[in-house]
Amino acid sequence: MKILIVDEVGYSCHFHARLIEKFGYIACTATSGFEALNYLKTDNDINIVITDLMMRGMDGVDLYQEAQKLLYQEAQKLERYTDEGQLDPPQFILMTALRLEKNLQDKDVHRLKLAKEIGISKVMFKPLDQKELEEAIKELVAKGPVTASNGKQLDLYKATQELKETVKEIIESGNSDAAEKVIGCLNSEVSTLEKFIETVGIV
Amino acid sequence: MGDVEFLKEMIELFLSYIPQQMQDIKQAIEEDDSQKLSDTAHACKGLIGNYTKLDPYHLLLMLEDDAESGQLDESLIKYHSLEKEISQLVVELKMLMSQECNNVHSSPEKIDSIQRRCT
Numbered sequence: 001m002k003i004l005i006v007d008e009v010g011y012s013c014h015f016h017a018r019l020i021e022k023f024g025y026i027a028c029t030a031t032s033g034f035e036a037l038n039y040l041k042t043d044n045d046i047n048i049v050i051t052d053l054m055m056r057g058m059d060g061v062d063l064y065q066e067a068q069k070l071l072y073q074e075a076q077k078l079e080r081y082t083d084e085g086q087l088d089p090p091q092f093i094l095m096t097a098l099r100l101e102k103n104l105q106d107k108d109v110h111r112l113k114l115a116k117e118i119g120i121s122k123v124m125f126k127p128l129d130q131k132e133l134e135e136a137i138k139e140l141v142a143k144g145p146v147t148a149s150n151g152k153q154l155d156l157y158k159a160t161q162e163l164k165e166t167v168k169e170i171i172e173s174g175n176s177d178a179a180e181k182v183i184g185c186l187n188s189e190v191s192t193l194e195k196f197i198e199t200v201g202i203v
Numbered sequence: 204m205g206d207v208e209f210l211k212e213m214i215e216l217f218l219s220y221i222p223q224q225m226q227d228i229k230q231a232i233e234e235d236d237s238q239k240l241s242d243t244a245h246a247c248k249g250l251i252g253n254y255t256k257l258d259p260y261h262l263l264l265m266l267e268d269d270a271e272s273g274q275l276d277e278s279l280i281k282y283h284s285l286e287k288e289i290s291q292l293v294v295e296l297k298m299l300m301s302q303e304c305n306n307v308h309s310s311p312e313k314i315d316s317i318q319r320r321c322t
Contacts, residue, residue: 009246011220015213015253022209054245097249099264127252 001141002026002043004090006036006051006063016050016128023134033058033066040067046090048140053096053115054108060094061111064120067092091140093133097126118160214296217254221289224250228266228285232278240278241270251289254296259288 003025005016013029020027028046030036033055040046049067051060058066071089094115098108115123122136170178224247231239244266251259262285269278 009249011216011224011250012246014216015250018209018212018216097245097252126249127256 001047002028002045003048003050003137004036004039004043004046005029006031006033006049006055006060007095008032008052008055012052012126019128019130019133020050020137023137025137032056033060033063036063037066037070040070040090047088048093048137049090050093050095053094053098053111059111060092060096061115061118061120064092064094064115064118091121093122093124093136093140094120095124095126095128211300213253214300217250217296218293220250221247221293225286225289229282231270232275232282235275237270237273237275240275241267244270251292255292259285259292262288 003020005013005020005027006029007013007016008031010031013031017027017029026045028039028043030039033051034057036049036051037058040049049063051063053060055063067090094112096108096112098112112123121140124133124136166182170182224243227243228240228247231243244263248260248263248267251263262281265281266278266285269275269281
């Protein structure tokens with residue numbers, strides 16, 4: 001089990017890497033999103049990425065999105081395979097020292113909300129509680145990445161991006177009829193998903 | 204690696220990083236650079252938060268607030284208070300290291316006590 005720590009603050013990288021090693025896992029570190037992406041391109045053993053939210057250039061959410069592109073859309077190029085088939089993509093834990101009660105209008109809080117929407121496995125607040133972090137990692141290891149019940153990997157990132165593009169196009173075109181039609185369609189699909197969730201007993 | 208050994212290493216890590224962090228904060232205030240103060244205080248908060256959530260942590264929150272509002276008039280005063288608090292924290296952490304952390308046979312209760320004092 002290998003865990004990549006991403007934080008532009010050297011101390012934080014070092015601290016969390018040693019913590020991960022104390023838990024009994026292998027840790028590696030990157031001090032930017034770009035460096036982390038290079039790791040993900042070249043190291044198939046990384047199972048979990050723990051990244052800070054606020055980083056210059058590429059923040060934690062950008063990193064997750066870029067990693068999804070990399071790992072899903074370019075999986076063949078990256079050869080993330082073993083003899084047993086395609087490797088699961090690493091799961092992400094986002095850490096942040098933001099104060100939600102103070103920064104409700106802050107752009108970083110919006111990034112935090114987006115992180116939850118696009119499928120980042122867990123968001124944790126700094127300073128991380130050691131036991132909580134250890135439990136979170138154990139939970140991710142036990143649960144594995146988000147997969148369908150038949151084990152097939154779902155490309156939620158691509159679907160989400162396409163939906164966002166469609167909404168953006170409608171707004172830019174100023175076409176209110178199209179907006180209403182899409183809302184109707186979305187409401188219908190939301191109902192279908194809610195029925196599905198009730199059926200499988202998730203909620 | 205045992206808990207005491209880990210704690211000792213983390214304290215040494217703190218001692219090695221904190222001077223530069225403090226220097227960066229001071230420089231940001233002297234240059235009246237709100238963005239830089241926001242970044243450096245935020246980074247230092249992450250560092251300090253692993254050891255204490257008391258006065259030094261609150262002073263860093265206040266410096267972050269100053270940076271957010273762009274009002275750095277009183278930031279240097281807060282920085283000097285922070286400097287004193289950090290000096291005190293450094294002394295306490297060094298004492299902890301010498302008194303407790305070198306004892307590799309510390310009981311779990313003793314280790315818990317050390318960690319409580321650090322947080």
